Amino acid sequence: MFEAAELGHRIDKDSYKAQLPALREALLDAQYELKEKPAFSVVILINGVDGAGKGETVNLLNEWMDPRLIDTHAFGDSGHEEYAQPTMWRFWRALPAKGRIGILFGSWYTAPILHRATGQSGAGELQAAIDDIVRFETMLANEGVLLLKFWFHLGKKQQKARLQALEKDPRTRWRVGEADWEHFKQYDEFRAVSEEVLLRTSTGQAPWVVVDGEDERYRSLTVGQVLLQALRKRLVHPDGDGTPAMAAPLLAPLDGMRVLDRLVLDQTMSKREYSEELEKWQGRINALSRDPRLSQRAVVAVFEGNDAAGKGGTIRRITGALDARHYHVIPIAAPTEEERNQPYLWRFWRKLPKRGKFAIFDRSWYGRVLVERVEGFAPEPDWMRAYGEINDFERQLSDAGVIVIKFWLAIDADEQLKRFQAREQTGFKRFKITEEDWRNRDRWDAYREAVHDMVERTSTRDAPWVLVEANNKYHARIKVLKALCEVIEARLVG
Amino acid sequence: MFEAAELGHRIDKDSYKAQLPALREALLDAQYELKEKPAFSVVILINGVDGAGKGETVNLLNEWMDPRLIDTHAFGDSGHEEYAQPTMWRFWRALPAKGRIGILFGSWYTAPILHRATGQSGAGELQAAIDDIVRFETMLANEGVLLLKFWFHLGKKQQKARLQALEKDPRTRWRVGEADWEHFKQYDEFRAVSEEVLLRTSTGQAPWVVVDGEDERYRSLTVGQVLLQALRKRLVHPDGDGTPAMAAPLLAPLDGMRVLDRLVLDQTMSKREYSEELEKWQGRINALSRDPRLSQRAVVAVFEGNDAAGKGGTIRRITGALDARHYHVIPIAAPTEEERNQPYLWRFWRKLPKRGKFAIFDRSWYGRVLVERVEGFAPEPDWMRAYGEINDFERQLSDAGVIVIKFWLAIDADEQLKRFQAREQTGFKRFKITEEDWRNRDRWDAYREAVHDMVERTSTRDAPWVLVEANNKYHARIKVLKALCEVIEARLVG
Numbered sequence: 007m008f009e010a011a012e013l014g015h016r017i018d019k020d021s022y023k024a025q026l027p028a029l030r031e032a033l034l035d036a037q038y039e040l041k042e043k044p045a046f047s048v049v050i051l052i053n054g055v056d057g058a059g060k061g062e063t064v065n066l067l068n069e070w071m072d073p074r075l076i077d078t079h080a081f082g083d084s085g086h087e088e089y090a091q092p093t094m095w096r097f098w099r100a101l102p103a104k105g106r107i108g109i110l111f112g113s114w115y116t117a118p119i120l121h122r123a124t125g126q127s128g129a130g131e132l133q134a135a136i137d138d139i140v141r142f143e144t145m146l147a148n149e150g151v152l153l154l155k156f157w158f159h160l161g162k163k164q165q166k167a168r169l170q171a172l173e174k175d176p177r178t179r180w181r182v183g184e185a186d187w188e189h190f191k192q193y194d195e196f197r198a199v200s201e202e203v204l205l206r207t208s209t210g211q212a213p214w215v216v217v218d219g220e221d222e223r224y225r226s227l228t229v230g231q232v233l234l235q236a237l238r239k240r241l242v243h244p245d246g247d248g249t250p251a252m253a254a255p256l257l258a259p260l261d262g263m264r265v266l267d268r269l270v271l272d273q274t275m276s277k278r279e280y281s282e283e284l285e286k287w288q289g290r291i292n293a294l295s296r297d298p299r300l301s302q303r304a305v306v307a308v309f310e311g312n313d314a315a316g317k318g319g320t321i322r323r324i325t326g327a328l329d330a331r332h333y334h335v336i337p338i339a340a341p342t343e344e345e346r347n348q349p350y351l352w353r354f355w356r357k358l359p360k361r362g363k364f365a366i367f368d369r370s371w372y373g374r375v376l377v378e379r380v381e382g383f384a385p386e387p388d389w390m391r392a393y394g395e396i397n398d399f400e401r402q403l404s405d406a407g408v409i410v411i412k413f414w415l416a417i418d419a420d421e422q423l424k425r426f427q428a429r430e431q432t433g434f435k436r437f438k439i440t441e442e443d444w445r446n447r448d449r450w451d452a453y454r455e456a457v458h459d460m461v462e463r464t465s466t467r468d469a470p471w472v473l474v475e476a477n478n479k480y481h482a483r484i485k486v487l488k489a490l491c492e493v494i495e496a497r498l499v500g
Numbered sequence: 501m502f503e504a505a506e507l508g509h510r511i512d513k514d515s516y517k518a519q520l521p522a523l524r525e526a527l528l529d530a531q532y533e534l535k536e537k538p539a540f541s542v543v544i545l546i547n548g549v550d551g552a553g554k555g556e557t558v559n560l561l562n563e564w565m566d567p568r569l570i571d572t573h574a575f576g577d578s579g580h581e582e583y584a585q586p587t588m589w590r591f592w593r594a595l596p597a598k599g600r601i602g603i604l605f606g607s608w609y610t611a612p613i614l615h616r617a618t619g620q621s622g623a624g625e626l627q628a629a630i631d632d633i634v635r636f637e638t639m640l641a642n643e644g645v646l647l648l649k650f651w652f653h654l655g656k657k658q659q660k661a662r663l664q665a666l667e668k669d670p671r672t673r674w675r676v677g678e679a680d681w682e683h684f685k686q687y688d689e690f691r692a693v694s695e696e697v698l699l700r701t702s703t704g705q706a707p708w709v710v711v712d713g714e715d716e717r718y719r720s721l722t723v724g725q726v727l728l729q730a731l732r733k734r735l736v737h738p739d740g741d742g743t744p745a746m747a748a749p750l751l752a753p754l755d756g757m758r759v760l761d762r763l764v765l766d767q768t769m770s771k772r773e774y775s776e777e778l779e780k781w782q783g784r785i786n787a788l789s790r791d792p793r794l795s796q797r798a799v800v801a802v803f804e805g806n807d808a809a810g811k812g813g814t815i816r817r818i819t820g821a822l823d824a825r826h827y828h829v830i831p832i833a834a835p836t837e838e839e840r841n842q843p844y845l846w847r848f849w850r851k852l853p854k855r856g857k858f859a860i861f862d863r864s865w866y867g868r869v870l871v872e873r874v875e876g877f878a879p880e881p882d883w884m885r886a887y888g889e890i891n892d893f894e895r896q897l898s899d900a901g902v903i904v905i906k907f908w909l910a911i912d913a914d915e916q917l918k919r920f921q922a923r924e925q926t927g928f929k930r931f932k933i934t935e936e937d938w939r940n941r942d943r944w945d946a947y948r949e950a951v952h953d954m955v956e957r958t959s960t961r962d963a964p965w966v967l968v969e970a971n972n973k974y975h976a977r978i979k980v981l982k983a984l985c986e987v988i989e990a991r992l993v994g
Contacts, residue, residue, distance in 0.1 A: 044841065047841070047842075091852060091900060092852070092896040092897055092899065092900035092902070093896065093899075093900070094849075094896060095849060095852065095900075098845070098846060098849035098850075099849070099850065101842060101843065101846060103838065103841040103842055104841040104842075105841070128624065129624055130622065130623055130624020130625075130627055130628075131624075133624055133627045133628050133631060134624075134627050136631070137627060137630065137631050137634075137700075138892075138896070140631075140634075141888075141889075141892050142892075145843060145845075145885075145889055145892075146843065148881075148882070148885060149843035149844065151843065206631075344597065347538065347541070347597040347598040347599070348541075348595060348597055348598075349595065349639060349640065349643035349645065350643065351592075351639075352592055352595060355588075355589060355592035355593070356592075356593065358585060358586075358589065387642075388642070391639075391642060394635075395635075395639055398632075398635050398636075398639075402586040402587065402588060402632070403586055405586065405587075406585060406586035406587070406589075408586070
């Protein structure tokens, strides 16, 4: 969930200065258009870790736009007067009227996350709170409210550095108290609870937007742009007769930095090293497949990646180490007619492994948010809701004891071209390369975008994405085998 | 929730025989139309108490329709093979393809309700299960599945009698085992848990249909008619591009028996008795309003009723017994422009009582499912989802310690006419009677229908409806005062 926000996004001063005037003008225009035709209201939630620029952003939004049309409310753990009322009472009071924008600094998420992270509440209470929130937000969507949920994120190191910097500066020292350092000590708990809550409340209608809070310019522009795009989208399609509000758009990172960009795709590995490592990890995976503890579990390994990234060869290095009775490889192609007559995830539910077995998916349910999104086979509302449905699906697998691990095999465009050409020239590999593969290449950027959103929205503690640098096949195969062994081992203990 | 299903609905043999052929033919026609244009699939859940005719209904549906187009699956607490898979796995396997009907005898509701009622699971686990169910059903709706959820109900006495009857008959004796009697001992727990689950999962898209299971003919026709209406509605508006499936219709009870019909509206009370009782209960409510335990609680009393049913006079008998600082009377009329610019429940959240106070609503949030439904001010999807939103709202009040009680003051049409005429002839009461009142009279049946659905769908243990026979004002006032005192007293203890 937080991978994409830890890439160290930045916007330099000059681009910031260059972009800002147009953004501010456009925001003002949208704001006035909303005022003139008050068809809906806008609710902006500002949540996240301390020191990630929440307060600054609230101030900025009020500075950039006409503050007379904005209602800003700050919510802490819970106030005094409010104590006597039902939990949601104070939030109902803060709802803006149609034509207006409400900024909620802290929100209905603040108390449930904090209470759970500090151990003041149990898992059941968090569950009940999430349930209330989902019902509340569904109601808002049905009532035509445009809801934007921003989560300001900082990695652990970044947060520490940020708190220290604030403390050092005499002008900001007052902002850091003992409570902040106390919270910081619980960073890991806070992060784990936040991830759970964000995953369960990131719906197609109101997805979370996780903002990298480190660079002020980056985070400010991001919030401004997401708000602008969402306003424009809704102003063009204001809410008709009872259909739910349109979702906020997913905005590409403003600095163009995607999760895949941090990978160094060219890795090296000698044939000799490869042979040694292969033997080692194949032995390990074989032993794991016969581990008695695994007989009460199962493994689902998902392989996605660029065309010609080497999924098949990698999968064969795994299956080559396993007893044939212990695994199934499930190749996923376009759905059959039977499958199209069922809900999207139906065909994958049918292919789940029995206890003690491996199910290896060569492509998977992620087709919905990759090829179906990019090629337009699925309309936006369908692939938008798929992130949540996929997370639900994988969580149910984890709850049932299934170990889920997902690999993205990444090669660059040059490497892909080389491999395509080689395939065309090798008779027995020619079947592997089709017109479609060449067409997909044209959509390289669109896929890069889709992979970024997929990793950001579906990489979870229980079902993580492993990004594999695959220009070198040896490196890729070993990295996959090693990660697979390590994740299985960790889960068998945990 | 179960009030309407305990009215003792019946269909006599002749009407049953007269209606059946047309129903069966229409069901078959709808089934074939669905097969020809397989735009969606139908999932029918058959749940409820033992002995209420679940199995018989499943057999009947297969008999009435073409069984080759029906997939019937029975689910118990959980089978053997399934144990190794995630909870929802077996239900995914049972989903029918587009163009087909799936009947699930027992469903994803069976285990969560049973486990909670028998104490095998805690409140948090039930909460998590409900959450999973709501997500799953939302996914089904988004995928265009028509979901019909039937709950077969029997009152406690009826269930006992039914089990005894089955046991007595040698041909059915085998159907009643020790487990059934064990379950019966836990009737009250089962009912309470069922009510909670049904309320939380009765959404606008997939509302529960509670079926009175006592009379075989009544329950069979009801299920058949609901299925037929739902099929027809969807066949006319098959699911377009990504918009969620249309809800099942609310069907009026087939025998015309509504919750209000069981009331004997003409009650008698002498003026002398009234005076004595009034003094007694006014004294009691006054004492309660000053009870120290109430200072940590609050009271919300809702008054709805036919026009001229005496709401105002009854409310004055309550407020007359209270210190003016202890209550607010909140008259609810059509929403102002400010209120129309907010989500529907917003204006009621603003009027909640502070701790220790009474808020008395003269008309209320139920306007959505009464006047707005009947007059068409709110489109069907909006008033359909209002039942769930209102239940959420009142549950939040109860959770915060607010005591919620709701009164429906019922008079008959003759009594209303008398009162209207009297008002017109009495100068100082003339303001009370308007054109609108005369118009509402024309919609008497539509309101009767709406009241029935309202009581069925929003009367809960924590926020019950009290139906008040109000042709005699004395009787009505005393009944209200007494119920108010008794509910408050019970809650202060509990």
